[in-house]
Amino acid sequence: MTLKLGPIADDKPVKLSIDVPADVYRDLTAYADAHAAETGQASQGPAKLIVPMLAQFMADDRAFAKVRRTG
Template sequence: MTRLKLADLADEKPVRLTLEISARLHRDLTAYALAVNGGDPKGAPTVERLIPPMLERFITTDRGFSKARKSIQTG
């Protein structure tokens, strides 16, 4: 099975956010949700549940952002 970057979908208190995404991105996120669940649509996470951990993963692995954040905090 393919190892995906997103594995842990921890439950946390949510903050409501409304955004619009393209239909293509929605299809890709739906396909990703199926992949996270091993291809089984039953029990696959919703797109809404996928987006927050994907963004968190993106931010924590962005070296440029990490450097900028450190320079802002120490500056």
């Protein structure tokens, strides 16, 4: 299996608090476990996945890229 999310960088975070539905949290936890198994990194839990997932989502969104380019 090849997950879309690569290794997670260790950089200084900015504090952000969000509420997610329980089913989304369970899925994030399962993804965190799969990610840890695939990359060989220790599981960092679901909270560490949110930023890389959002960054990947925005990087892949062509409409968003067009909006950023046009101002």
